[in-house]
Amino acid sequence: MFNKFLSKKLLEIENTSLFRTLKIIQSNSATTIKINGRNFINFSSNNYLDLAGNQEINKAAINAVEKYGLAGTSSRLVSGNLSIHEELEAKLAAFKNKQASLVFPSGYQTNIGVISSLMSNEKNSCIIMDKLNHASLWDGAKLSASRIFVYEHCDMNSLEKILKRTNEYKIKLVITESVFSMDGDFTPLKDFVELCQKYGAISMVDEAHSTGVFGKEGKGLAEVFNIADKIDITIGTLSKAFALQGGFVCGSRRFIDFLINKNRAFIYTTAVSPVLCATALKSLEIVKKSDNKRQHLHNLSKILKEKLNSLKFDTSKTQSQIIPVIIGSIENTENTVSSLWNEGIYTPAIKPPTIPKNQARIRISLTSGHTINDIEKLYYHLYRYKTSEII
Numbered sequence: 302m303f304n305k306f307l308s309k310k311l312l313e314i315e316n317t318s319l320f321r322t323l324k325i326i327q328s329n330s331a332t333t334i335k336i337n338g339r340n341f342i343n344f345s346s347n348n349y350l351d352l353a354g355n356q357e358i359n360k361a362a363i364n365a366v367e368k369y370g371l372a373g374t375s376s377r378l379v380s381g382n383l384s385i386h387e388e389l390e391a392k393l394a395a396f397k398n399k400q401a402s403l404v405f406p407s408g409y410q411t412n413i414g415v416i417s418s419l420m421s422n423e424k425n426s427c428i429i430m431d432k433l434n435h436a437s438l439w440d441g442a443k444l445s446a447s448r449i450f451v452y453e454h455c456d457m458n459s460l461e462k463i464l465k466r467t468n469e470y471k472i473k474l475v476i477t478e479s480v481f482s483m484d485g486d487f488t489p490l491k492d493f494v495e496l497c498q499k500y501g502a503i504s505m506v507d508e509a510h511s512t513g514v515f516g517k518e519g520k521g522l523a524e525v526f527n528i529a530d531k532i533d534i535t536i537g538t539l540s541k542a543f544a545l546q547g548g549f550v551c552g553s554r555r556f557i558d559f560l561i562n563k564n565r566a567f568i569y570t571t572a573v574s575p576v577l578c579a580t581a582l583k584s585l586e587i588v589k590k591s592d593n594k595r596q597h598l599h600n601l602s603k604i605l606k607e608k609l610n611s612l613k614f615d616t617s618k619t620q621s622q623i624i625p626v627i628i629g630s631i632e633n634t635e636n637t638v639s640s641l642w643n644e645g646i647y648t649p650a651i652k653p654p655t656i657p658k659n660q661a662r663i664r665i666s667l668t669s670g671h672t673i674n675d676i677e678k679l680y681y682h683l684y685r686y687k688t689s690e691i692i
């Protein structure tokens with residue numbers, strides 16, 4: 302019975318050409334990776350500051366293993382709350398210009414826990430989402446069982462219309478990303494927070510892809526637009542520019558106290574490993590000092606985007622290190638990816654349901670470990686393929 306049920310489910314996926322398999326990476330996941338014994342330039346990782354495998358971070362991990370061991374041992378509310386958790390959270394809060402923060406085992410868990418705990422069982426409340434928000438934000442919203450309203454991607458007129466329409470709801474939570482994970486574009490954050498304030502809504506901004514990359518000391522886009530103190534809930538991850546694993550939320554002390562009491566994704570899971578805390582403290586120290594790396598990364602992003610646009614590739618509205626090359630059909634996207642693969646370039650094909658239908662794309666993510674030569678090789682082969690095939 303189970304096998305029959307599974308076969309039916311798998312066939313449904315196979316029929317849509319959306320069946321996914323795992324690639325095995327035989328090296329660490331940095332700028333150059335080894336797959337099937339071959340080396341590839343990796344344009345698929347979120348290791349934006351090239352800190353994966355960083356020696357200082359590795360040393361911090363070894364020292365922490367010797368001091369604490371790896372285990373979290375129990376929930377933070379039982380006996381898992383070590384002073385190193387508190388130290389990391391105080392530093393992350395200061396980094397994001399907030400009173401307090403809370404760390405989770407992943408960014409995904411952070412988002413589903415924060416949204417669902419805040420909005421569950423809240424009568425007369427609704428959640429308002431950017432159409433292209435990340436799956437973890439959607440899953441949190443769905444888990445809360447609140448009414449969900451959606452505005453057009455990054456469109457503040459559309460957001461205002463929804464805010465007016467939802468006037469009768471007493472509690473409104475408006476959620477966006479600052480840099481969008483699949484399009485690399487920015488929310489107009491100043492207008493976003495002004496609208497939230499005007500209509501008495503709670504603002505939540507996920508800075509997963511801007512933390513470490515934008516702003517003085519890599520504090521994120523809220524810092525660039527000088528509005529960090531106006532955002533009610535800020536989300537970050539340790540899994541991208543920090544090159545580790547884990548997520549965090551920052552906000553007022555009272556909000557974090559509420560989460561400690563009500564957030565099931567925090568309460569009913571084992572404390573994150575003290576080794577993660579020690580490495581995150583080291584990574585944070587390095588991220589803050591990495592302005593040269595940020596400049597190099599922004600420079601590479603600008604050059605690649607300009608080059609691709611001059612070759613008539615659609616890179617949507619990216620303003621960041623995430624550069625989508627929108628191809629449209631799944632088949633053409635996969636063909637392009639495999640032609641790059643043949644040249645030793647690894648770029649992932651991003652297909653629905655991760656992105657909207659007919660917008661299959663290659664998601665290029667640059668890191669400060671890339672060189673001008675790497676990106677020249679990438680656009681040369683993309684262009685060569687474009688002129689030899691119709692994509």
Ligand SMILES: Cc1ncc(COP(=O)(O)O)c(C=O)c1O
Nearest residue numbers: 407408409435482509538540547
């Ligand atoms: C915007 C956004 N938020 C949250 C996450 C989840 O973070 P993590 O990978 O740490 O679970 C991601 C991951 O890709 C993301 O893009």
